[in-house]
Amino acid sequence: MTSADEKLDVQLVHDDALQALKRIKSGSAKLIVTSPPYNIGKEYERDKKMSLEDYLAWLKPIVKQCHRVLADDGSICWQTGNYVDKGVVHPLDFYFYEMFIDLGMQLRNRIIWRFNFGLHATKRFSGRYETLLWFTKSNEYQFNLDPVRVPQLYPGKKHSSAKGEQRAGKPSGNPKGKNPSDYWEFSASNAFLDDPVWDIPNVKSNHPEKTIHPCQFPHELAERCILAFTKPEDLVIDPFLGAGTTAIASVKAGRRVIGIDKDERYIGVAVERVAAVKRGELNLRPSGRAVRAPKANESVAQVPSEWGEDVNGEA
Known part of the structure; x- marks a missing residue:
């Protein structure tokens, strides 16, 4: 499929992101949520790694088209990591921030996405977080807090007398839950249920959502x-759809979606996954479930004998 019709509930488009975006009506999308390639040599990226300047020049017109198709009260969630060249780290959100600000957009949150697992570095600290930039096109925008609230950490906490007689001794928290912070933690703790952070694991080999895409x-x-x-x-749009994650989340939430990807294999995977979620048969990790931590008596938690003595004070 090479065209995009924002009137359809689900549109999965096999095409170049820039060309497909150009065919979408201006101001039609309420949200664009995506994670563009990081230019780090993944199989779905260009034949050869671009310079940082060429990479940014490639994405700049795509960002401009995203701004054009976005409604005046719409939002963009741009999730990105780092470009690494000869061991030197370039935080990509810094460059994208400038692009969006130059278009007159307003940054509402810079969200830190932290996770426990990833590639191990040898000449610098291992990277364990990425960022999600939430921009709005104007001061008029949608923000639904209740569907994403997390439980109160201290539901029994009361107002002190310093708050005045009318509030003294009454619960200080909101019974619906509290506003999540701009720090979404991907750890082995039960953060989503007990703390004001969000706990979502990254998609690795044993994750139930894992597909052929190397960077979901x-x-x-x-x-x-x-x-x-x-x-x-x-209408939600993802110009770098990959394995269809944004489309699946949109279908679950009852939103319309246009997903675009230049790789026909990934579009095929996305089509299958969307069909499965509509049938209620797609294997998804339940939202809010904590990442499982190994118990102290499990073999993976034991210090290997091959490491020798005096490792963490144990044999």
């Missing part, structure tokens, strides 16, 4: 953006 983000990340920044039947 979890559906819960897209789902939270969609629930917070849109309402039912709004």
